[in-house]
Amino acid sequence: MLVSIYRYNSEKDNVPYMEDVNVDIPEGKDLMVLDVLHLLKAEDSSVTYRRSCREGVCGSDGLNMNGKNGLACITPLSEVVKKDKLVLRPLPGLPVIRDLVVDMSMFYKQYEKIKPFLVNDTPPPAIERLQSPEEREKLDGLYECILCACCSTACPSFWWNPDKFIGPSGLLQAYRFLADSRDTSTAERLADLDDPFSVFRCRGIMNCVSVCPKGLNPTKAIGHIRGMLMQRST
Amino acid sequence: MGSLRTLNYDAIVIGGGGAGMRAALQLTESGVKTACITKVFPTRSHTVSAQGGITCAIASADPNDDWRWHMYDTVKGSDYIGDQDAIEYMCSVGPQAVFELDHMGLPFSRTEEGRIYQRPFGGQSKGPDDPTQAARTCAAADRTGHALLHALYQGNMKGGTTFLNEWYAVDLVKNQKGSVVGVIAICIETGETVYVKAKATVMATGGAGRIYQSTTNALINTGDGMGMALRAGFPGQDMEMWQFHPTGIYGAGTLVTEGCRGEGGYLINSEGERFMERYAPNSKDLAGRDVVARSMVLEILEGRGCGPDKDHVMLKLDHLGEETLNAKLPGILELSRTFAHADPVKVPIPVVPTCHYMMGGIPTNVGGEAITRTADGQDQIVEGLYACGEAACVSVHGANRLGGNSLLDLVVFGRAAGLQIEKTIRDGLTHDDASDSDIETALGRLNRLNSSTSGEKSVEVKDELQKTMQLYFGVFREGESMQKGLKMLDEIGERLKNIHLEDKSLAFNTARIEALELDNLYETAVATAVSAEGRRESRGAHARNDFTERDDENWLKHSIYDPTTKELSKRDVNFSPKTVEAFPPKVRSY
Numbered sequence: 001m002l003v004s005i006y007r008y009n010s011e012k013d014n015v016p017y018m019e020d021v022n023v024d025i026p027e028g029k030d031l032m033v034l035d036v037l038h039l040l041k042a043e044d045s046s047v048t049y050r051r052s053c054r055e056g057v058c059g060s061d062g063l064n065m066n067g068k069n070g071l072a073c074i075t076p077l078s079e080v081v082k083k084d085k086l087v088l089r090p091l092p093g094l095p096v097i098r099d100l101v102v103d104m105s106m107f108y109k110q111y112e113k114i115k116p117f118l119v120n121d122t123p124p125p126a127i128e129r130l131q132s133p134e135e136r137e138k139l140d141g142l143y144e145c146i147l148c149a150c151c152s153t154a155c156p157s158f159w160w161n162p163d164k165f166i167g168p169s170g171l172l173q174a175y176r177f178l179a180d181s182r183d184t185s186t187a188e189r190l191a192d193l194d195d196p197f198s199v200f201r202c203r204g205i206m207n208c209v210s211v212c213p214k215g216l217n218p219t220k221a222i223g224h225i226r227g228m229l230m231q232r233s234t
Numbered sequence: 235m236g237s238l239r240t241l242n243y244d245a246i247v248i249g250g251g252g253a254g255m256r257a258a259l260q261l262t263e264s265g266v267k268t269a270c271i272t273k274v275f276p277t278r279s280h281t282v283s284a285q286g287g288i289t290c291a292i293a294s295a296d297p298n299d300d301w302r303w304h305m306y307d308t309v310k311g312s313d314y315i316g317d318q319d320a321i322e323y324m325c326s327v328g329p330q331a332v333f334e335l336d337h338m339g340l341p342f343s344r345t346e347e348g349r350i351y352q353r354p355f356g357g358q359s360k361g362p363d364d365p366t367q368a369a370r371t372c373a374a375a376d377r378t379g380h381a382l383l384h385a386l387y388q389g390n391m392k393g394g395t396t397f398l399n400e401w402y403a404v405d406l407v408k409n410q411k412g413s414v415v416g417v418i419a420i421c422i423e424t425g426e427t428v429y430v431k432a433k434a435t436v437m438a439t440g441g442a443g444r445i446y447q448s449t450t451n452a453l454i455n456t457g458d459g460m461g462m463a464l465r466a467g468f469p470g471q472d473m474e475m476w477q478f479h480p481t482g483i484y485g486a487g488t489l490v491t492e493g494c495r496g497e498g499g500y501l502i503n504s505e506g507e508r509f510m511e512r513y514a515p516n517s518k519d520l521a522g523r524d525v526v527a528r529s530m531v532l533e534i535l536e537g538r539g540c541g542p543d544k545d546h547v548m549l550k551l552d553h554l555g556e557e558t559l560n561a562k563l564p565g566i567l568e569l570s571r572t573f574a575h576a577d578p579v580k581v582p583i584p585v586v587p588t589c590h591y592m593m594g595g596i597p598t599n600v601g602g603e604a605i606t607r608t609a610d611g612q613d614q615i616v617e618g619l620y621a622c623g624e625a626a627c628v629s630v631h632g633a634n635r636l637g638g639n640s641l642l643d644l645v646v647f648g649r650a651a652g653l654q655i656e657k658t659i660r661d662g663l664t665h666d667d668a669s670d671s672d673i674e675t676a677l678g679r680l681n682r683l684n685s686s687t688s689g690e691k692s693v694e695v696k697d698e699l700q701k702t703m704q705l706y707f708g709v710f711r712e713g714e715s716m717q718k719g720l721k722m723l724d725e726i727g728e729r730l731k732n733i734h735l736e737d738k739s740l741a742f743n744t745a746r747i748e749a750l751e752l753d754n755l756y757e758t759a760v761a762t763a764v765s766a767e768g769r770r771e772s773r774g775a776h777a778r779n780d781f782t783e784r785d786d787e788n789w790l791k792h793s794i795y796d797p798t799t800k801e802l803s804k805r806d807v808n809f810s811p812k813t814v815e816a817f818p819p820k821v822r823s824y
Contacts, residue, residue: 143374143384
């Protein structure tokens with residue numbers, strides 16, 4: 001199989017380039033893309049990427065594989081390789097530090113901006129704050145986000161305004177706290193989001209939904225936030 | 235060292251997983267100037283992979299539940315070498331620590347009453363007199379670790395903790411008096427090497443499952459804290475005690491939670507028999523993990539394994555129904571479909587015991603203070619060094635950890651270490667500064683690697699190390715083969731001296747980090763091997779074919795591995811809890 005991999009080392013290279021490497025794939029095994037990266041690194045230790053859990057829960061190895069964002073560790077070759085070729089690039093739209101490693105600061109900044117922590121002004125009880133199963137169910141499809149940035153870096157609105165548009169991941173998290181019955185800062189949260197950029201730059205393109213490796217739906221969450229903002233202004 | 239930049243903190247926490255972040259939060263909230271140094275962005279830490287839950291007597295599933303029953307289960311689970319003062323502390327403080335997590339925002343699953351959902355897990359009873367299966371593991375579906383780690387990161391953001399993300403700690407800096415006064419660290423993005431000076435240094439570096447070829451552990455679990463402590467001359471405790479989780483996905487090693495069996499799933503052999511009924515008539519599939527793992531290996535050895543090579547067994551879940559599986563075990567469905575190509579709604583999951591957890595570690599007291607041994611075998615606190623979480627051995631897990639106790643361990647003892655450090659710093663903790671030569675000593679390993687001009691690639695040596703550990707120090711152990719394994723480890727040690735770092739570039743050089751990690755894997759592996767060979771009995775996770783019985787007369791003890799002599803000694807187990815009678819050793823059956 002031919003692997004074409006994005007290479008850039010600021011200490012050596014003036015510009016990034018694509019390196020083509022032929023990789024022998026063992027017969028009868030459907031490797032994950034991360035396994036291929038390990039094979040490449042065993043040959044050339046300078047090949048650089050992030051990885052940790054290798055099971056799709058830590059969000060380290062978001063990559064662009066044959067044009068689509070996803071996690072290398074849970075993307076089998078059978079799903080992604082076309083005509084015996086695999087093109088590996090860093091997540092689009094963020095500055096590249098080295099090879100497949102991007103600078104995620106902008107992404108994290110947008111996450112921090114939505115105050116991703118529970119706020120509750122009432123003193124905590126001696127036990128947990130009660131929450132019904134129905135209230136808790138509202139958090140399903142939201143709390144599972146692993147901050148891999150596959151969605152935000154697939155979003156044209158985020159490419160244009162990474163400093164002002166929160167992006168799908170951050171907004172999914174914003175709604176996770178708006179939807180939590182234990183959180184009391186709904187009004188403040190909505191006020192913070194009520195500007196032309198933070199939420200309303202979402203154009204409903206839905207790339208986020210098609211790439212999310214956890215099967216989450218940021219567009220839907222953004223729709224809920226829009227609804228809450230509308231209701232607030234009337 | 236003139237050009238080496240120094241960063242100055244009161245406390246540094248090495249590791250941004252559950253234990254590290256709980257400690258960092260405690261310290262930050264108390265106003266101690268703290269930084270959390272973590273080699274991956276905090277939410278990429280291995281705590282994220284914990285699935286089934288956090289075991290704690292919060293009396294939701296059973297209003298009469300009692301932390302003393304949890305304590306009894308934990309003591310019994312440890313095969314009686316868990317320290318009873320520490321277990322008492324964990325189980326009694328536990329509810330408070332769990333409620334704090336809820337207040338922080340952790341999205342626990344709920345009961346109809348609105349309380350935290352608890353599921354049955356292995357080794358749980360209603361106390362010494364009532365072996366009825368309890369349901370004591372607090373869960374957020376089967377993603378409890380993810381939910382916990384993110385809640386802790388969010389809590390730290392709220393609290394304003396300073397993180398040095400993607401920084402790698404290389405070695406401890408000791409002053410002339412032997413106190414720990416910080417660490418040498420690399421900023422991975424720039425490659426800059428820095429001396430991070432601190433009055434208190436907390437090892438919250440997690441486990442080292444990557445010493446084995448097949449493990450549920452993340453690729454980052456390389457025993458960095460254990461390696462640093464051993465190189466600095468501090469001992470390891472109970473390092474032979476490694477938990478093999480019964481249900482790692484065959485071939486891939488990824489974890490399938492014990493919660494599957496808690497929800498009613500069970501193991502079957504090639505004859506379709508629910509074989510745990512034979513090995514543990516009362517608890518069956520929810521016996522201690524060591525018991526279940528050994529039973530599985532025996533089934534395979536006796537020819538009742540599944541598949542063409544008869545080398546695994548099956549975990550059956552389909553009888554639970556699609557609705558329950560979607561609600562209670564959604565993550566397992568995903569993992570099994572991805573890594574086993576098996577849809578648990580229709581077919582069983584192929585599983586095999588897989589290295590999962592290091593019960594041993596840096597010995598500490600309940601306040602996380604690291605302990606070393608004086609020449610005459612007395613405990614002595616190491617000034618400036620602390621440990622918590624999997625890197626530490628308090629010891630609450632003894633020879634076998636109960637499911638759901640690791641998450642409790644890390645929040646309870648992360649918090650406790652924070653409290654202890656806060657107090658010690660308020661009391662005026664100071665150290666002599668490290669001299670230039672002290673810092674040079676700590677830089678030695680890194681300098682050697684950076685100046686290497688020829689030799690072997692680290693990846694080849696790592697493969698050899700993992701194979702050796704898998705083969706000679708696995709579920710069942712035997713003296714002669716361990717001797718052979720130890721010899722092979724010596725050879726690997728020689729090869730390690732000759733590792734060549736080809737790529738000397740600074741920015742995000744993961745080859746350099748991996749080479750440094752390999753030293754830590756090796757230190758941990760040798761400690762494991764020496765301790766396993768030295769403990770001549772079978773207890774908990776340590777099962778020997780040549781010493782098949784538990785030997786309380788000689789080995790109701792912690793083992794202490796001294797890295798300076800590579801020798802093993804014994805340390806007394808604590809049988810003095812403060813508020814309850816100690817649980818005396820009994821025959822352990824499920």
